[in-house]
Every structure is written in structure tokens, then in C-alpha cells.
Amino acid sequence: MQDLLLGVGFGLVTASIIALSTVALSLQYSVSNIPNFAHGELMTVGAYAALVAQNAHGNVLVQAFAAALMGGIVAFGMNYLVIQPFTRRGARNIVLFILTLAISLVVQNGVLLIFGGANVGYQLSQGAPQQVGPFLFTIENEVIIVAAVVIMVAVHVLLQYTKFGKAQRAISDSRELARITGINAERVIQLTWLVDGMIAGFAGFTLGASVGSLSPTIGSSFLLVIFAAAIVGGIGKIHGAMAGALLIGVAMEVSALYVPAEYKEVVAFALLIATLLLRPQGLFSAERVVVR
Amino acid sequence: MADDDVLLEVRGVSKSFGGVHAVNDCSFVVRRGSLTGLIGPNGAGKSTTVELISGFQPADSGKIVFDGKEIQRLPAHAVSRLGLIRTFQTPREWKHLTTLENVLIAAPDHSRERLWRSLFARRGLAAAEAADRARARDLLEEFGLFNVRNELAGNLSGGQKRLLEFARIAMARPRMVLLDEPQSGVNPVLGERMGDAIKAMVADGITVLMVEHHLNFVERVCDIVHVMSLGQCIATGTMAELRMDTTVIDAYLGQAEVRV
């Protein structure tokens, strides 16, 4: 029981990181309607940007900011330079998806080229784990969970109460209608990607800090787990993303108690495939967007 | 009307999408050899009914009987194999295949499409293929598409694509055709041409159920017309009769624009 609770505790930390990234992915998906295979790379560049900031003696806040900034720039660039031009040309969904694959190839290998392939240590100072209720958390774990919650609340506020948020929701419901009501869809989409990148970059920073070392594949190795969370929760729905992340995060960590650790991700994949086959719209979405 | 006069029967069919009842206990019949119209205001459920009959969407409840056989549970390709073929509101040509190939593929005999035959029995294929090609050429000529037979279908003009749809249907030798708004977005000259093609189909013994908004056209060509509103069939008769029918008038007056 103790172990189970510990597992759930670790699950919460993992879930927080996954949740951040999944929310970012869902935001982007809700306006672009393509799964972004380069999403993991946004986390990677965020983590490495934080590393660079740390090497330049920036404090934790600067590192986090650098991560978010870098993630935002890369995401904005992806959309502005590649996705939108192709969309204007009428490219099919599957072609756009292929483009995200190609972009992930370029970015990931760009990081490899610049920073090398070896694992690079990345540490934030860690306190000793403290007892918080039935769970054991370090200060850092707590910061991650709190930051995740704060960001998700901020996203919620952004979507519900600002003009940008309303425009974003309009576009995700129906791009045609949104355009008719005068919303500049392209601009809103660009900003959405920017926000997506910033959150994902920050998530990369927390991931790097939590794992303790960085490698060029740190983001992409997480990618499919994030997809799993997004799809299980209901892709395109922010609240679904959060719920999916929680479910996947906890499931992965708890399963690690019973199966060899290397198969942790396989648990997430199994949930992903089961969802796609049995309830493709996810647990919390009413839309049927993934079925032909 | 005698039962064996009825080729298609829709009986108590319903379909809803996320709480919206697109089709709600709809019933009507289509007589063998007729040119039957299906009209109604926007949102009446006509397009959904076409999807249900042709097997592209499963009905929630009710029965659809085609020539004595229940088809409501059959997938689209199975319904088509029974001889009930539909068209689409916007032409769906196979873009990167030639116009001729588009018609060729519509040929009803699919027995040549086996992997084994393509690898090991090629000689036998050639004669049958040649016969189909000849028939396809004749049809293309009939629809004025012979000169573009080697063009990629995606490069055809809008009007040519619509004529291609007819050529494909003709090639498939169906027993019944479901036309989904054939006149939508079509200029009057092409419209005439298509009207002639539709009448020629019926003369050839093909039963036609046509969903349409252009009521003048419906009046000109249809033997009998069903009116749908709010997911149900509310009236049946000739256009002249229906123009006097108060339920029909009410249903249409609920709409902002009536193209009569």
C-alpha cells in the first residue's frame, strides 16, 4: 500500500509534466487539427535552452523563462514557416502530418549537432524529500506540480475570459464560421502555436530537471506518452488533456511496481491503442475526429 | 400499389447525431422504374437519408428494404454491389487516374480484381479488359468526354466532372440510382444535359431517387415526389398536388428562401 501510494505520488509528478505538455498539444491541435509529431522537440529545445541559461549563470527563473521562450520561438517558426504555407496551398492532413515528422527530424538532429549526443547533466538543487500527506515529494517536485497547476489555470482563464481565448475556441469549433465573423484565423493560430511552444518549452525544463540529465531525444521519447494522454483524455479538449495526463501518468508509475521499468511506456501505448480502437474520441470529448 | 412494384422501401428510419434527430421515423417508398423526387427545406434530413440508404451511415432504427432484401445493416460497398448506387453532392472523381480509368473502375464485374489473377492469369484479363474499355469509350463519347479520356480526372472542369459521374453510373449498370442534388451549382445548359441523361437512365430501366432543391427541375422530370421536413416524410404526390398542400407550404415557409 505504501509502495502504491508512492507510485501514485511519482505518478502525480510525472502526470504534471505530461499534463503541461498535453495541454499545449491539445491547444495546438484544437486549431490546426493535425497531431504535431515535432511536439516533443519543443520540450527538448526548452530543456537545452534552460541548460544554456544555467551555464550562463542565470537563476532558476531565467532558465525557466529561456525554456519557454525557446519553445515558443521554435513552435511559432514551425507553424509560420512550414505548416501555414502548406495549409494555404490546400495540403491534405496527412501531408501536414508528414511535415511535422520531417520538422522533428530536423530539429532533433539540429540539437544533436549543436550539443552532441551524450547525456548532459542538468540539476536544479534538490532538497530532501518531505512527507506531504501520504506522498514523498522534494521541493522541486512540489514546484513542478504547483507550476503545472498554475499554468493550467492560466490557460483556462486565457481561453474562457480573453478575446484571444474566445477567438481560439471559435476557430477550433469551426474555422469557416470563425472567419465569417471576422476573426483573423491565421493570426490566432500563430499565437496559439506560440503559447503551445512556450508551455511545452517550460514542460521540457521541468522534465529535464526531474530526470536530471538531457539528451537530444528527451522530448521525442516522451512524445508518444503525451499523445497517449491527449488521445485518452480527448484530444482538442483542454480538460480532457489534463485528465488524460493524470490517468496515464499514474498508470505508468503504478505499473512500474508490477512490470519491469522498461515496459512503462508500453503501458501508455496500450492505453493509447485501446482508446483509439474502443473510444477514439477519448474519455471526455464528444467529437469523433479520429475515425474515418 | 402492388408490393413487387416497390423497389425501395424506407420504413420508420431514424438517425440522430449527438442529440440532434436528423432523421426521425421517416417512411416512404420508391416504385420500380420511377423517377422519384425527394425534396424538402434545408435541414429536413434528405442528405442524411441518402447516407443511410446507401450504407454510408448506420441507421439507429427502422428498416430499409431494397428489392425485398433488408439493407439497413449493410456497409456502403455491399449496398452498391446489390445494384443501388449513389452520387455525391460534389463530384468525387479519382483525381490522379484518367477519365477513362474513372469509368473503367465503375464496371460492375469486379472478378478480375484478384491478386492471383494479376500475377498469374494475365492473358485471360486482357480480353475482358478490352471489352470494358470499348464500352467505356462509348459512354465517354455519349457524354462528350471522349476527347479528354486520357486527361487526369482531377484536371477536368466542374461540368465535365459532373458528366463523368453520370458516365460512371451508366457504366455500373445499377438497378437504382440515388442522385444527391445533381443540379446544385450547375449552369442551365449543363442542367438540361443532365436532365436528359437522367431521363435516359429511367428509359433504360434504372429506377431513380433524386434529392433536389431546384423545384422546377423536379417538376419537369419526376413522376412522383416525397417531401421531407424535420426528419420525416410529410407528403407525397405530384408537384402540382404538393404546391397546394398546406403542410408542405408550412414546411417551406419556415425557410428564409424558397427556390421555386
Next chain:
Amino acid sequence: MIDYVVSTLTLGAIWCVFTYALNVTWGWTGQLDLAVFMFVALGAYVYSVVCGPPANAALGITWILGLRLPFFVGLLAAMVVTGLVGLLVGGIALRRLRDDYFAITTVVTTLTVYAVIAQFQPLFNGFTGIYGVPQPLAAFLNLPPTLYGIFLFGYVLVVLAIVIAVMYAIFHSPYGRRMRAVREDEKAAAAFGRDVYAVKLQAYVIAAVVAGLGGALMGAFLTAFNSYAWQVGETFLIYAAIFVGGSGSIRGVLLGTFFIAVLVQEVTRLLVVIPGNAYAGDALRYMIVGLLIIAVLWWRPQGLIPEPRDHDDATRLPEPGPAPSAVQHG
């Protein structure tokens, strides 16, 4: 020198087989199958355990079977196994999923299989993999290495020629045309009586079988196979080859594979080695491939050699009938 050229050409020819497999799914049926290299790997592993020696358990090495059977049995076994796996994966994944989600499912499947093979030692000896696989007819012919290399190249060429002949037969047949109709518009294909799911599944299985065959050739050529031989990047190389060469075109596959193979080789050779970064060559190579894919999709999505189109030569001229109607340009 000759050895280098011959082995490069052999490897290139084997890669052509992979690309032909992808041509059936992506090129002719429009399915974005990202598991193609998984089938290659399975083919290589199966070939290795069927034709290779049993594992030396005393050294802590474990793999299944080790039957030492002749090479053609290995080829056949590889194709049967990959065909069955393809049937399973495709059967499930193609049922209802939209194209991009189908692709994601294939990626997830590949990673899962990769994890299982790498972690479950008894199967294929984990990461270290299988080695000591005899080359086809090597013992029987007993040739000196250079000559054997040429023989092996010839052997691979024969298999490639058979694959090309099969591809050609499929393309120029009603079966092939049906696949392309499904690719172009599934709804219309269904409206004209084609079972779209069955068509896609058959194409998927054919591709799996061909990929497995390629993998078996690879296993024979390398005499070994392990987890390092199949990474994610490999799949992108095959895709780059088919995009550049021409999706759907049989000659395009050859051209594209040759182009990518040469590109990959030459880029590595001409690179200045960046000190401290052992991966610079790989990284740059894959960046170029990624950018190349984007560039090709923008400027020439049909590839260098577009898919050939049907040409109907009617020997008889159309009768002079009524004047061409205005509707021809309506």
C-alpha cells in the same frame, strides 16, 4: 575497392526492396505506414534464427530456434511471419482510424515491438542480437570473398528483379487500379462496390511481406542483426527515397533509393569532422533528409518520376455525331 563498390550496390539493391514495400502502402494505397522498418527487422530476425546456428547458452546468449536451414527456407519463413504480423497490425489499425492516427498507431506498434525484442532476451538476444548467420550458398560455393560478394550481389539482384516484376504486374492490372481508386477517394470507391478496408489490409500485408523479404536479405548480407540496425531514422530514409523518386512509380523507387543512398554516403564522406561530436555526421545527414522531404513536398510532391498514367489508344475514331456540346467546357 571492388569489394566496397559491390557491397554498396548490394546494400542499395536491398534498400530498393524496402522502398518497393513502402510503395505499395504509401505509393499505391495512400497509407502512411511508419512501421515498415519493423517488418524489415522482423524479416531479418526470422531469417537469422531459421538459417543461423543455435545460440550459445553457455555464453549467456539466447535466441530462439537456430535451425540452420537453407536460405530459401529462411526467406519464406521471413515472409510468412511478417505477413501474419502485418495482417494482425493492419487488421486492427486500419479498421476505423483516420490516416494520421493510423500512422501514430504504427509508430507505437514499432516502438512496442522494439522494446519487447530489446528487453526480452530469450527471443532474439536483446540489444546484442543475433550473429553468425551463414550467407546463402557460401559453404556450397566456397568462393574467395570478392567473388562471393559479386555472387551475393547477383543473388540480391535476382530477388529485386522478381519484386519489380511483381510490382509491375500489380500496377498494370485491375487489382492495382482498385488500390489507386481507394487511395484517390475512399467514399467513391465504396460507392462503386469496393471494400475499402479489405483493399487497404491486403496492400498492408503485401507491403509487410515484401519488407520482410528485404529484411531477410539484409540479415543474410550482414550475417547478423541487432537493435542498432533499426532505429527510427531508417524509416525516414525510405520515405525520403519514395518522395524524391516518385510515389507510386516503379522506376521512381529505383531512382529515389539510388539518390538517397548516394546522398547519405557522400554527405558523410565530405563532412569535416567536428571535434568532440561523434554524431555530427549522422545529425547533419538526417537534417538534410528532413529538409529534403519538406522541399520535395513543396516543389515537386509527385517526385522526380511521377506515377505513370494510363493511356488509351483507341484505334477507331469517334463517329462524327452532333456538334460537341457546350457542356464540355461547362
